[in-house]
Amino acid sequence: MVLVTKYRRKTITDEVLTRLNQICADTCVKWECNLIEFNGETDHIHLLVDLNPKVAPVKLIANIKTVTSRLIRQEFSEHLEKFYGDQRVFWTGSYFVASCGGVTIEQLKSYVQSQNTPSGNSPPVKSKIITGDPLPV
Numbered sequence: 001m002v003l004v005t006k007y008r009r010k011t012i013t014d015e016v017l018t019r020l021n022q023i024c025a026d027t028c029v030k031w032e033c034n035l036i037e038f039n040g041e042t043d044h045i046h047l048l049v050d051l052n053p054k055v056a057p058v059k060l061i062a063n064i065k066t067v068t069s070r071l072i073r074q075e076f077s078e079h080l081e082k083f084y085g086d087q088r089v090f091w092t093g094s095y096f097v098a099s100c101g102g103v104t105i106e107q108l109k110s111y112v113q114s115q116n117t118p119s120g121n122s123p124p125v126k127s128k129i130i131t132g133d134p135l136p137v
C-alpha cells in the first residue's frame with residue numbers, strides 16, 4: 001500500500017515517519033491485520049500489510065488515512081502549517097494498493113526497506129507492533 005501526501009508536499013520528516021509507523025501499526029492491530037513492513041520518504045509511505053480476509057482493503061485504507069491525518073495534524077500542526085496553511089489535509093484522496101503473488105514476503109520487505117527515509121538514509125523504520133504470524137515465505 002502506498003499513501004501520498006497532499007500535493008506531494010515533502011511534509012514527512014523522520015519524526016513524522018516514526019509517528020506514522022506507530023499509528024499505522026496500532027490501526028492494523030485494531031483491524032486484526034499485521035503490519036509486516038513500513039517505510040517512507042518525504043512525500044509518501046509504503047506499508048506491507050497481511051490483511052485479515054474479513055476486512056475490505058478500502059475500509060482499512062480509509063481508516064489508516066483518517067486516523068493518521070487527524071493525529072499527525074494535531075501533533076505536528078506547526079510543521080504542517082508551513083505546507084498547508086489552515087487546510088485540514090495531509091493525504092491525497094487516492095492511494096495505491098496491490099495484492100502480491102509470485103514474490104516472497106522477503107522480496108516485498110526488501111523493496112519497502114530500500115526506500116529512502118526523509119533524511120535521505122535507507123535504513124528502514126522498523127514496525128514495532130506485529131500480531132500473529134506473518135504470511136508464509
